[in-house]
Amino acid sequence: MTRTALRFLLALACALILGDRRANAGEPRRILYGTTASPSNLPIWVAKDAGYFAQRGLNVEPVQIRGGSLIALAIITNDLPFSGVGAESVVAARAAGGDVVLLACPVDADPVYLITRPEIKSAAELKGQASAVTRYGSSTHFYLRAALKHVGLNPDKDMTILQLGAGPEMVAALETGRIAAAALTTRYAAPFLQRGWPVLVDLSTTDLVYPSSCVTSSRAFIRAEPKITDDFLKAYVAAIHLIKKDHRFAEKSFSKWMREKDATITKRTVGAYARLFKTAPVVPDKGIENVVQELIRQRLEFKEYIGWPEPFRENGPLERALREK
16 A cells, blocks of 8 residues: 555544544534545535535535545545445456445546647557556546547557546646647546647547446445435435536536636536436446456456446445435
């Protein structure tokens, strides 16, 4: 474990201890929820701001963490009861023996644009160039690989893929020419789209299914705290309905939690995700299958999970939440 990961887990442990003391004093149950900077986490922020968690006796506090692998680790080590994690991090951790499971996935694929620098005129010109992801094995890594394959490139041979840590670092690298292309969500892609930079593919217009920022927990927590799990998901589902009905409220939450000052970026991002959010955010079989197929290239033993999504998801809590709509 890296020092950064260890410091992060220790800080979370201290926060959870303090949270348990407050809960014992009769206050709402405090729950830290790990998020990345993905707009797919919008239902969490909206549920918090609309009071849906509080109505069910939960004090959910979103905590931004860089990278799905760190978030999955925090769930496995019982430092976080719930978090938003991309399916690839969950499948890889679960197959390795970690107690981590998908509960709900808000979108089947993010609006992700493969954007290149203006001097790049075709996908073929990307050969030998560099691109970037937040972390290897993250949702950004999966999306980049999918985008490169979609335009006819081999992500293992045709480009060098750098690990830069977060969206802003990827944007800066593209701006300065350190990388020639990047797979960016709407929030980070918007400035380049406004300036007319080349877009080789928008993955939301393809048949790709990849569950990102899914509500994730451990089976141990679900068994120990079934009511909290159900209440959490009921608030989450209610937030998705609110996003679709009230874009202005969702835009305020997005601006607040993402510290986004550009109203155009906020409006464009919320509009895109409001269309994509599923009113029934089930964990898709095809999404898990796509992740397993991608992971087989690293470890052949993942073949045993082809056509077998059950180890990676728990459908019961979401089914109960949807029945209460």
